[in-house]
Amino acid sequence: MPAGVSTLPAQAGAGLKPQHVDHVLRERPPLGFFEVHAENYMVAGGPFPRHLERVREHRALSLHGVALGLGGAAPLDRAHLDRLAGLIARFQPAAFSEHLAWSSHGGSFLNDLLPLPYEERTLARVCAHVQQAQEHLGCRLLLENPSTYFEFESSTLAEAQFLCEVVGRTGCGLLLDVNNAHVSCVNRGADAWTFIAALPLDAIGEIHLAGFARDTDAAGAPLLIDDHGRAVDAAVWALYRRVLERTGPVATLIEWDNAVPAWPVLRDEALKAQCVLDHCRAPAEGVCA
Amino acid sequence: MNAAFARALLDPHTPPPAGLRAWNGSDPARRFAVHRNNVVASLVDALTETFPVVQALVGEEFFRAMAAVFVRLQPPASPLLHGYGAGFAGFIETFAPAHGLPYLPDLARLEFARVASCHAADAVPLSAQSAAGALSCGERVGALRLVVHPAARWLASRHPVVSLWAAHQGEGELQQIDLSQPESALVVRPAHHVLVLRCDAGTTAFLDAAAQQRGLADCARAAMQAHAGFDLTATLSLLMAHGALSALTLPSESTP
Numbered sequence: 001m002p003a004g005v006s007t008l009p010a011q012a013g014a015g016l017k018p019q020h021v022d023h024v025l026r027e028r029p030p031l032g033f034f035e036v037h038a039e040n041y042m043v044a045g046g047p048f049p050r051h052l053e054r055v056r057e058h059r060a061l062s063l064h065g066v067a068l069g070l071g072g073a074a075p076l077d078r079a080h081l082d083r084l085a086g087l088i089a090r091f092q093p094a095a096f097s098e099h100l101a102w103s104s105h106g107g108s109f110l111n112d113l114l115p116l117p118y119e120e121r122t123l124a125r126v127c128a129h130v131q132q133a134q135e136h137l138g139c140r141l142l143l144e145n146p147s148t149y150f151e152f153e154s155s156t157l158a159e160a161q162f163l164c165e166v167v168g169r170t171g172c173g174l175l176l177d178v179n180n181a182h183v184s185c186v187n188r189g190a191d192a193w194t195f196i197a198a199l200p201l202d203a204i205g206e207i208h209l210a211g212f213a214r215d216t217d218a219a220g221a222p223l224l225i226d227d228h229g230r231a232v233d234a235a236v237w238a239l240y241r242r243v244l245e246r247t248g249p250v251a252t253l254i255e256w257d258n259a260v261p262a263w264p265v266l267r268d269e270a271l272k273a274q275c276v277l278d279h280c281r282a283p284a285e286g287v288c289a
Numbered sequence: 290m291n292a293a294f295a296r297a298l299l300d301p302h303t304p305p306p307a308g309l310r311a312w313n314g315s316d317p318a319r320r321f322a323v324h325r326n327n328v329v330a331s332l333v334d335a336l337t338e339t340f341p342v343v344q345a346l347v348g349e350e351f352f353r354a355m356a357a358v359f360v361r362l363q364p365p366a367s368p369l370l371h372g373y374g375a376g377f378a379g380f381i382e383t384f385a386p387a388h389g390l391p392y393l394p395d396l397a398r399l400e401f402a403r404v405a406s407c408h409a410a411d412a413v414p415l416s417a418q419s420a421a422g423a424l425s426c427g428e429r430v431g432a433l434r435l436v437v438h439p440a441a442r443w444l445a446s447r448h449p450v451v452s453l454w455a456a457h458q459g460e461g462e463l464q465q466i467d468l469s470q471p472e473s474a475l476v477v478r479p480a481h482h483v484l485v486l487r488c489d490a491g492t493t494a495f496l497d498a499a500a501q502q503r504g505l506a507d508c509a510r511a512a513m514q515a516h517a518g519f520d521l522t523a524t525l526s527l528l529m530a531h532g533a534l535s536a537l538t539l540p541s542e543s544t545p
Binding site for chain 2: 040050073080107150152154217
């Protein structure tokens with residue numbers, strides 16, 4: 001990958017699901033890129049890498065890791081870094097992204113993006129992990145802001161401040177997940193736009209949009225759950241428009257990983273993002289229904 | 290911190306780690322439960338994808354309860370979840386509530402074999418022409434070594450696992466399956482498409498011997514012991530027709 005944080009086209013993209021591959025190859029939808037979870041393609045052979053190669057022939061690729069554990073206390077797994085490097089060499093993605101989170105402990109993989117306290121100690125560790133990953137992979141990575149459900153008493157830095165520091169110290173880019181921003185801010189009683197405006201928006205290489213589920217906490221207050229299982233919420237679309245007014249067009253992914261709908265439903269959601277991108281220089285409410 | 294966090298995620302009787310807070314002062318346990326649910330539900334979902342017929346046979350509610358017990362006992366050791374569930378069949382054997390369905394563990398083995406086959410390494414299958422060339426080596430034919438294709442898997446069962454699996458793909462009636470009938474399965478991946486084929490116990494014994502790098506004559510003998518009616522020519526044709534072999538060579542050629 002080149003030296004920039006991302007060479008993804010500033011267009012809408014969709015997550016590539018195995019059940020949609022045939023449709024995608026037949027239809028060649030007017031989307032700028034596809035994104036895959038890196039771990040799903042860490043296989044010896046068979047149809048998955050073969051299909052990805054075929055999609056890659058005519059669309060840019062965003063490689064999205066979910067298990068590197070940049071936010072974890074444990075050292076990064078060198079075998080996992082080697083597997084990521086192998087995928088980057090083979091599929092030449094236009095961007096590689098990972099999460100501000102951890103997911104393994106004591107030899108067990110917990111398959112969730114787990115939160116960390118925001119303190120000087122964890123900041124130093126995350127920066128060291130990001131630097132190590134960037135050196136090992138030979139590219140800058142995009143770091144994604146998490147969905148969180150509670151805070152840590154030991155945190156001394158705000159999440160936006162923490163992300164600014166990581167971006168500033170390591171030169172990594174930012175993957176702004178607008179849904180995560182909305183979910184986390186509702187879950188900590190904060191204003192999402194204030195949070196987003198405090199992020200290093202000039203370092204954005206990609207935006208994620210997704211759906212969330214609604215629950216309530218022990219006091220009956222709203223508790224939003226980032227489930228990637230439905231269409232993007234109106235509040236998230238509104239925040240997204242506001243972000244684009246500030247940044248101009250940015251590569252934007254629709255994530256839909258659970259209760260995955262038929263291909264046309266996912267495609268139309270991505271085309272809605274494309275419509276917002278097309279109009280972001282001259283914002284007009286209600287154009288992209 | 291991470292240790293207490295991880296322990297509380299997998300053990301519902303362990304309280305959430307200390308030091309969590311909610312903006313409105315509400316009990317953080319309810320919020321921590323989101324992660325607790327994500328971990329178990331997402332891993333149960335992963336098992337659901339690998340074992341759809343096991344789920345169909347026991348029903349969704351039973352399957353999810355059984356899978357959740359497995360997830361807490363044997364969480365994945367790797368983030369490569371395609372390989373998760375290798376121990377599920379063995380776990381089902383020890384899971385008393387499933388003992389009424391003695392065929393369930395082997396069915397899980399068959400379903401795991403399908404996923405393993407799907408993601409196994411690529412290799413050029415043995416062509417009829419190469420096979421014919423190798424077989425024309427005169428008296429040394431019995432010493433020929435078969436290289437099984439990396440995507441081939443096989444299973445000899447005391448239960449009708451292929452019929453049970455096929456009935457859930459719309460082939461045959463579940464009610465008409467003779468549950469006392471042993472069956473053997475061959476899983477192959479010609480043209481990147483995973484197929485489950487019924488075979489005889491001789492074929493699986495033959496493949497067991499081939500995987501141990503025994504000579505062709507030895508493999509055939511092992512197959513004959515397992516199944517008196519074993520037919521070497523028919524078996525080689527079946528295996529080659531479905532890309533289950535990748536080479537047939539004399540030992541001097543195959544071992545550098």
